[in-house]
Amino acid sequence: xxxxDFAHPGPAWDDVADVLRFVAPFVDDEQAVRxxxxxxxxxxxxxxxxxxxxxxxxxxxxxxxxxxxxxxxLAATADLVARLARDGLEPQxxxxxxxxxDRLTEQARWVDRHRSLFEP
Numbered sequence: 001x002x003x004x005d006f007a008h009p010g011p012a013w014d015d016v017a018d019v020l021r022f023v024a025p026f027v028d029d030e031q032a033v034r035x036x037x038x039x040x041x042x043x044x045x046x047x048x049x050x051x052x053x054x055x056x057x058x059x060x061x062x063x064x065x066x067x068x069x070x071x072x073x074l075a076a077t078a079d080l081v082a083r084l085a086r087d088g089l090e091p092q093x094x095x096x097x098x099x100x101x102d103r104l105t106e107q108a109r110w111v112d113r114h115r116s117l118f119e120p
Contacts (some may be wrong), residue, residue, distance in 0.1 A: 002109065003018060004028055005076065006018070006080065007089065013069060014073060014076075016051075016052075016055060016057065016069075017066075017069040017070045017072070017073040018073055018077075019051070020046065020051060020066065020070055021049050021073070021074075022036070023047055024042070024044040024047050024048050024051075024118065025038075025042065025044070026044075026070055026107070026111050026118075027110075028114075029041035044117050044118050045063065045117070045118050045119045045120040046120060048063065048066055048118060048120070049120045052066070063115075063118055063120065064115075065118055066118065067112075067115050067118050070111060071108055071111060071112060074104060074107060074108040074111070076104065077104065077110065078101055078104050078108075080092075081095060081096065081100065081101060081104075082096065082101060085097075
């Protein structure tokens with residue numbers, strides 16, 4: 001998965017956390033079913049476990065570390081989008097005008113409140 005809006009050099013874990021946002025997914029059940037087309041609410045912890053195993057990181061990351069890593073990436077993404085929008089760059093300026101930062105902030109709050117959903 002390549003997100004061309006945010007592609008830049010960085011640690012491999014940043015890429016893993018960004019992909020896990022969608023693979024797990026790190027959204028509520030309604031969004032997982034409606035927006036991401038899961039047939040039913042997904043087993044997020046199991047999906048994380050499978051992904052980390054395939055990536056070769058299963059022994060190196062606890063679920064707490066994974067969730068914290070995704071939250072760090074959400075915050076970093078919000079900071080980057082806000083900065084690019086302030087500079088007048090698109091599509092980020094349009095995203096901010098459309099309330100994207102508020103939705104990202106709410107997503108991070110939801111993830112933090114529902115950590116147990118990410119347990120294997």
